[in-house]
Amino acid sequence: MLFCELTAEEFEQHVNENFSHYTQSRVHYNYKRSHHEPVYLLGVKENGRVIASCLLTSARAFKMFNYFYSHRGPVMDYDNRALVDFFFTELSRYLRKRKGLFVLVDPHIIVNYRNHEGEVIQSNNLEPLIAQMDRLGYHHKGFTVGYSMSSQARWLSVLHIDGKTEDQLLKEMEYKTRRNIKKTEEMGVKVRDLSIEETDKFFRLFQMAEDKHGFTFRDYDYFVRMQKTYGDQCRLVLSYIDLNDYIGRLEEEHRVKAAELQASRDKLAENPDYRKLKNKTQELEKAVSSVQKKIDDAKQLKETDGEILELASALYIHNEHELYYLSSGSNPKYNQFMGPYNMMWEMIKYAKSLNLKTYNFYGVSGVFTEDAEDYGVLKFKKGFNAVVEEYVGDFEKPLRPLFYRLYKMKK
Template identity: 55%
Template sequence: MEFGRLNQKEYQTFVQEHFSHYTQSAEHFAFRDANQQDVHLLGVKDENGAVLAACLLTEARSLKFFKYFYTHRGPVMDYSDLNLVKFFYSNLTKYLKKHQCLYVLTDPYLLENLRDAKGNIVENYDNHLFIKQMEQLGYQHQGYTVGYSQMSQIRWLSVLDLADKTEDQLLKEMDYQTRRNIKKTYEMDVQVRTLSIDETDRFFKLFRMAEEKHGFKFRDKDYFEKMQRTYPNNSMLKLAYIDLENLLEKQKAQHKTLRKELEEAEQKLQENPNSKKSKTKHQQVTQQFEKQEKKIAQTEALIETDGKVLDLAAALYIYNEHEMYYLSSGSNPKYNAYMGAYRLQWDMIKFAKEHNIKRYNFYGITGDFSDDAEDKGVQRFKEGFNAHVEEYIGDFIKPVKPLFYKIYQLLNR
């Protein structure tokens, strides 16, 4: 085997053919190489030149004279092949020593446990031999963390399996309330469209509402613009919205239809005043008619106070050959009744199916399944779509310059 740099073409072919995270993409490399020049494509080839492992690494300045390296959910390899693991990581250390590396963080896209939505383990993946090998190579496992972190990728993901399932099957496997909410978005004429990078403000306004609701500050608008530039062909800002004038027109058309039905029901009731069937029908249509009048009044009032178009919810999506990723999102709580977030998810699930993507990744949850978990509502929302939970192995850190790394740790306590 041979360790070294990979060119962009051979790297791209490998990560497209092997399950990998979107951060391990040629698009990510191309953007950073052109704009920051802080990225490396490394890998292992066999004696015939076939790629066996590939990894995108980035570097950042640390302790002024050194660098910190990060593998971004990599490398992409068969982690059960411990000889390959040993060869890659031991040669990576030699490479990093030549590049003034202080320490390296690696977070393999490697499953630890498959769980149901309640957190119960469905299947355990025995990684103890991998962890033992990493420890022998000088990598310190950072533990089985729970919660969100600004310092590392989330360890717990909520995922919906799309493989070999029709849209009807996917809907049937969702819980009743989720199916009902999706159906209601069609009745309320909720629409979805893609925002251009110049419209990032519309997304960010909704995202800030989510930050305020949950009491945290996560990203600035520049981050979302950069994500769109980094992944220009496979990232999307999606907006769920309502054109109230269109909705009003449909409501009035339905009102007209109900008026005709009510007149017919009244006529039949006059002809058969003692008919239980006629009385029931008249009562039902009367209720529907009055309810529709209220809807029209509410829509007209909302146009007066809030304008013709309501932005309900928005989200950033990225996809590759393997997964659709639902990343950052936000919504206007004032318009929760319109179920914009449900329509967004369903539209993007259908997009994934149309593009033969086999996994819909709702992305991070805390891994706290208690009743007072900070993300309890988020977990229930994702569970409603029939998503399961995947727990990943977590972070490993190797101090390449141990003495200076201890100084770094003291300074950052």
């Protein structure tokens, strides 16, 4: 085996052929290089073939040293113990030569698959791997729960779409989710792409989510940068409704219901004691009244808020394996139009069109009780028949133990 720096082409081929995260990608590497940020492509070859690859970034630490990080890397077969030993031993040597203070990795390794009640449905025994990493000096930072600004999400909600038709995917969703998707289609809710110049439309909705959940996550420039970095692999989408179209649909529904009501009244006049017909007429009267109220409300909303309502928006990125639903926001004032349901379903179909294996709803907290901070989000994702993938988490190795301890004390 040979530990070496990889060309962009070698790295790209390996991560495309092996299940990997979007951050382990050539486009990420190209962006870092174009902005003169330190980035490394490292790997292992055997008989001239790449069998492990890794994108690492670095930043200054303690002025004279560097901190190294691989987001969801390295990409390799972790069941190959000899390869794991060789890669991480050689990685430590490589980074020490480059003034490394410590290195952090969070591999794309799943310890448990769970349902959205937190019950384990499939488990992988990672104790031997964790013990091996510990012997190599890469200490496991624990099975954490919750969200953190200092580490990546360890719990992700993922829908497996490989080998399933759209009809199958719909059928496997919860009834409420299927019903809400159908309602959005009946109301005429649509999705369109936002250009990079329209990022403000997304960001306004994203800030509403921040206000609702009481957090501050990313600034406007971050989302512009993500679009520039990932280019065609990135989509910023907007779920919206045209009230003129919506009112037209309601008026047509009202015309049909009113005709049915009149026909029922005519029959009831001929058969005044027919209880079943009387009940039907009363139900139709309620239905006509309900549709009329929706028309009146929609016209009033059009007067105050305009013809086009921006319901929800989200940033998506995909690689050869997954479509990632990364950041989003919605306007709670327009919850009745259920924009997020329509957006999710349209993007699931988009992932199918790309022949991807999974639709990744991304992070959940790992807390499954009703008092969880993200319980509403958890229930929403559960409705699409997603599973929770629990990752192994972070491994950290001090490369210069004395200075590392001083660094930690200072922090």
